[in-house]
Amino acid sequence: MKRKFRLLEHFNNMKIGRKIMSAFVLASIVPILTIQFIGYNMNANSLKRKIDTLMVDNLTQLSERVDLTMDIYSNLVYQIYVDDKIIENVNILLDGNGEGREVAFHSIYNRLQQAEKSVKGIRSISVICANGQSVTYDAGTGSSIENLWDDYRDLREIEPYQAVQGLPGMLVTPTTRHKGYDGDAYYFHISKCMYDYNNLDRGTIATIVMSVDEGVLRDICAVAIAEDEAEYNINFITDTDGFVISYPNPFYTGINMNPRLTVQEFVQVTGLLKGQNTAVNKYVNQNRGWVYYNVYNKDYMMRDIRNNQIMFILISLAAILFSSILISYIVRRIGSSVALITDGIDQVKEGNLNVSVALESRDELGQIASNFNDMTGKVRNLVAEVSEAKDKQKNAEIRALEAQINPHFLYNTLDSINWMAIEKEEYEISRMLRNLGVILRYSVNRSNQMVSVTEVADWLEKYISLQQMRFNQSFRFELNVAEAAGKVRIYKLLLQPFVENAIIHGFKDTEKGGVLRVDIFLSETGERLNIIIEDNGKGMPRDMAESFNVREQAVKDEGGSIGLHNAFARMDMYYGREAVWNVNSIEGMGTVVTLTLPVETDF
16 A cells, blocks of 8 residues: 555656656557557467468378379289289299299289389389299389399398288388488388189288388478478378388488477477477378378468568557657647756756757746846856967967977978988988978878878878888888779878888898788779788787777777877777778788778869
8 A cells, every 4th residue: 555655656746748658658558569469369379270270181181192192002003913914923933843933033024014114103013922932123223133122032021021911901011211322212112912813722822012212202291382381391291109101301211209209399300490489280091090290380370460460569659659749749838938947957057058948938937038048148158258268378389389390490401401412412312301301291281181092102102212211122112003092082191000010010120022012992882992001021919910800909099109009090080980900910921901991082
């Protein structure tokens, strides 16, 4: 009860706008979201029931198609079973002499060959006589000697033969794995005992065993699934004991499913539908004793209703947002006068003197607002006067400092020394002085302004010429600037730290053979400027190079130095995330620095 009163007191102390918005949330947003949630679950459950019903119907149709296919093979076995010619030749194999048996063998073999060609998917057909003699036509080898049952000296030992003995009808032996020259193969077998109807007292004279490729069943299961759903939906067949008769991945055919695993877990173990939210449906064919499974991705099947739900939520949120904006506008209009004045006072307390209360009303609150604005205006004027006085004093101090080191003094002094060098015919010194003067003028004159790549290239050549003289021509410089990149603008002195780092650190203790190369070109789209600074110097440790490729470490302040950290910090300051770089270095082989900048060409 006390908690209830505290909540009520808290609500009463809230501002009017927050009260209205809280009531709006409780009265509209919460019910709408609740209805959406309940509606989605009801629709999802209804759709799942319909999908499950459809899947069971599909499995029933799949079972019927399998039965029709199995009937085709069974009928072929029956045709062989009642073939008088085959029965006659079997009797010869049982009772005849050597020459007659040979003729009978080839006669049966030709009959089996003709039967195999009438139906696709048959691997072999064997007629196994009661005395152990057998005739096998193998479509895989095409030989009367080599066949599927090569591992058995007496075909009466094979499971399809033994399992059908004493049974009045046909028997389908589940899929088994056979090792072949090209890897494992999978076949199921249809077998039936053969009798001589003219001499039934003799009993079984032979057994027919037909071996059919399991791929026949796999193809039927695959055809039952739409092509665009194959990634989210599978069918497979087992017997009632969990023995896998046909599976999309034949490697798992001919094995027993682990009874400790659910069907979903078994499918996941085989690598299909891995990580997906699945559901299982099954249909049991009581006549054949086979179980047909369908496993599908629930999220994929529910995607339409989920997308519709998202759309409805977005529409609801849009409506709520519109209502919230309208209510907020009305609330603001009601309490705007008081809110503006109190907010203005609070900002002045925080030190913001630029605040101005804009009220159009001419009532008492309007007069208070007007007087408040006059007061803050006068205070701002006083502050501006004080600030202006400080600025004048600061500018005077700066001009005094600038006067202490006048760049023109340096230029004029260098010019005088240059003429002295010319008079003494020291032309190499003269050239160095001219280049030094250009470099100083370029560096001192608004060092943060943008210039064209062409100007940067000209400056680089002069700068490098001085460094080459300084280091006694211990390295060679190559500069390649694509014509299209010449008009692109970059900041002055942006490349100087990278070039200087290559010379000072890369070529340290190098007397000759150093190569410094700079390539500047546009990307294929023309939207990015690529700059590559490459040297064959000492390189740097791997951890140091990698640290430059971590942006936070690369732009870390080093106390105002002009090293690589400072250069990367300038790039980050000028271009932000548009600037991309990579440092790749191998100790003893050299360093490659790649810079990618946005293209700016407007002058």
